[in-house]
Amino acid sequence: MANTSVSYKCPECGAPLSFLPGTNDVTCEYCGNKFEISVIETLFAKEQERAAAAEAAKEDKWKTAEAGEEWSEEELAALKVFTCSSCGAEIVTDGNTLATECCYCGNPTMLPGRFDGALKPDYVIPFVKTKKDAVEALKGFYKGKLLLPSSFVANNRTEDIQGMYVPFWLFDSTVNVYANFKAYTTEKYDDADETVTETHYYDCERFGKAEFNNVPVDGSVKMDDAYMDSIEPYDYDQMKEFSAGYLTGYLADKYDVDAESSAPRADERIKNTMLNELGSTLSVAYEGYEVKDCVVKKGEGAVKYALAPVWILSTKYQGKVYTFMMNGQTGKLVGELPVDKTKLYTYCGGSFIGVCTVVYGVLKMILG
Amino acid sequence: MKKIFQVITTVVFVFCFWAQALAAPPSVVDSAYLLNDQQLVSLTKTLNALEKKHDVRIAVVARKSMPTKGEKVGEYANFLLDKHFNDGAKGNMVLVLNMETRDWYVATDVKMKNIISDYGIETIGKSIVPALKNQEYLKAFTEYGKKSDELITYYEENGKPLKEDNWLTIILSALGAGSLITLGAGYTMKSSMSNVGERQTASEYLNQDSFQVRETADLFMYTDITRTAKSKTVSTSSADDKHGGGGGKF
Structure with a gap:
């Protein structure tokens, strides 16, 4: 079965790649190799195209099956199934997911068909802060x-x-x-x-x-x-x-x-x-x-x-x-x-008694 | 011998005249002619008795108008106290009436300020103003003497001036301040637990150099006038470090 999603894997060791916050690089957490964004993009462009084509082909097939399934049209529109390129498991996402991770193997997964045409973002603000x-x-x-x-x-x-x-x-x-x-x-x-x-x-x-x-x-x-x-x-x-x-x-x-x-x-x-x-x-x-x-x-x-x-x-x-x-x-x-109500009442009670005592003392001194 | 007698007589006369000029004025000076001779003598006698009793000066001055136009009655009363009514060993006070503006003012010197508090001045005001309004001047001046006597006696007996019994005001003020500050503190503490909120403006995204006001037009429409009656209570506007006291209208 053709992969309908793309995993950015290290070209050297095959481990998942992650974007390193605050840099312009994608890093392999296992072998430590760093790759520029543009290099990774070129490397995986073809793979993305293939995955998008596979996804489109699957969509066609999926539509023909619609008549005989229990899912309503709304449910089908909302749920999308992709195949994890790493472990082959089926990943169910909603219609808006662009990137996720496989719930079985944890592999970072791109859903490239979602970037096409008008859906493709113009800009991205990269992560600078880490977990x-x-x-x-x-x-x-x-x-x-x-x-x-x-x-x-x-x-x-x-x-x-x-x-x-x-x-x-x-x-x-x-x-x-x-x-x-x-x-x-x-x-x-x-x-x-x-x-x-x-x-x-x-x-x-x-x-x-x-x-x-x-x-x-x-x-x-x-x-x-x-x-x-x-x-x-x-x-x-x-x-x-x-x-x-x-x-x-x-x-x-x-x-x-x-x-x-x-x-x-x-x-x-x-x-x-x-x-x-x-x-x-x-x-x-x-x-x-x-x-x-x-x-x-x-x-x-x-x-x-x-x-x-x-x-x-x-x-x-x-x-x-x-x-x-x-x-x-x-x-x-x-x-x-969350608010601890016992603390709230204790602080407020203490403040009330304290303020009343001080104000009473001061006024008594001035007016009394 | 006759010449010597003449010289001695002249010296004695000059000394008497000089002594009289230096002597403090009487405790009642009525240049507005509010009292008749009999009332004047009677009031002077009453005030002198009180002055002797407490070793203080308790004077009354009634004027048709202030000697200098526009002078405040309180300032004039302070002046009288400093220049003329200053011979009371334990303190001095003077009640001045300005019949032109219908102002009254009781001025006290530093010593008397410690004996008669602002509350005491208010008490004197409350006791004399009704009679002044009714043009019962002898009654008003007698009340002034009586109240002053009471206030000085209270000080002599208690070692502190008579003050308003305002425990209820103090307690309510303390409770009010306590409630307000507690509510404010509680609200602030609770607000600090969340920093989430929708933004209503986009000022961070405004290009400040691009902002231009191209047209302005302001047109006066109307005026609202609100009038608030002034408090008729005692005003202490002429009180300073050397003088106490207060006054008002009658």
């Missing part, structure tokens, strides 16, 4: 958290750590924004019996223009938007032309939210930024303002499809899974920790 960095960052994240349950730290076993390339859309845009604000100034003075406050209201029009580059919006339904927003920003100076070589050894998904559907999130962030910028021009002359109306007119824009590195760490505590994500380039780690 070890991710574990260290998580330990650092625990530090200074007064409400963290002691048993969470003591019994903590990170259950799963995975490096994953997450699909992102990067929006470039020149925007013209027409904004209408209601601003005010106040004047306060005393007459014989009253304090008079005069608030003067103004209608303020502002028209501004600006250029935004690489506003990221993740193109994956699986990835929580809040987590993806929180690990920003990435350093785009380190962004490379896409090569599948960077993906070896990591998981990678293709987008399942297209650029069209992702655009409103970028638009909203751009609009809010422009309102802040235009609003800041009011702060010089006015004491406060509120936005009354806003029209955003987009000029020329471009969208790029990029894969960004994310370390995903998960751990279980009292039956609940806690997920942490780290920017695989900058090392910024985000997540939500």
Whole structure:
């Protein structure tokens, strides 16, 4: 049976190759040989073509079998079966997987048919941080958290750590924004019996223009938007032309939210930024303002499809899974920790009694 | 002999005149003519008795207006205290009325400031203002003397000035501050457990050099006026390191 997936194996010893974070090389962990990304790409280009052809042939065959199977069309569309080039096992993935590892032999596996045509990412931001960095960052994240349950730290076993390339859309845009604000100034003075406050209201029009580059919006339904927003920003100076070589050894998904559907999130962030910028021009002359109306007119824009590195760490505590994500380039780690309610009540109770006692003592001294 | 007698008489006269000029003014100076002669004598007698009892000076000055236009009654009261009513061994105080602006002010010197607290001045104010409003000036001045006597006596008996019994305010303030700070600390501690949140802006991706404000137009629309009545309580605006006291309107 022809392989429908490609494993990047060391040309010398045949062991799996992994991309080495922070370098431009792919390394064999067994014999120590290093290969440039471009070399690996050339080496495996033909193999990828063959695997893609085999996958296409299998798709044809698969379609003919559809009529007699129990799977619904949606299920068939969602699940894809590939053959591991290392052990021959069948790997079932969802429709978005670009790179994974064989669940039987652990071999890093590429699914090349997924890179074709419009599906091929324009750029990739390579991993710089290693798995070890991710574990260290998580330990650092625990530090200074007064409400963290002691048993969470003591019994903590990170259950799963995975490096994953997450699909992102990067929006470039020149925007013209027409904004209408209601601003005010106040004047306060005393007459014989009253304090008079005069608030003067103004209608303020502002028209501004600006250029935004690489506003990221993740193109994956699986990835929580809040987590993806929180690990920003990435350093785009380190962004490379896409090569599948960077993906070896990591998981990678293709987008399942297209650029069209992702655009409103970028638009909203751009609009809010422009309102802040235009609003800041009011702060010089006015004491406060509120936005009354806003029209955003987009000029020329471009969208790029990029894969960004994310370390995903998960751990279980009292039956609940806690997920942490780290920017695989900058090392910024985000997540939500459990709260020890006993500690919370103890600290709050102690603080309440302490503050009350001190304030009582001070006031008694001044007023008593 | 006749000449010598004339010289001696002249010297005695000059000395008496000089002594009188140097002597402190009486405790009641009513240049606004609020009291009749009988009331003036009676009030002077009352205040003198209190002054003797406590070895202090408790004076009253009523004026049609301030000697200098625009001068604050509190500043004038402090001036009087420093220049004229400063002979009380244990402390000095003066009540000044400005009938033009209907201001009253009780000024105290450093010693009297330790005897009569701000709360004491407030107490005096509360006891004299109703009578001043009713133009019952003798009653107001007598009340001033009576309250001053009570406050000084309290100090002599307790070694500390009379202060407001504000335990409830203190306890409520302590509980309020405790609750606020605890809520704030609890919120901060809980917030620190998560750093996940959606971003609403894209300021990191704005090319700052490209930002231009191309048009601005500001138009005045309207003015809202809010009036808040001033507190009628005692103002201590003229109090400083050397003087205490406070005053208000009547």
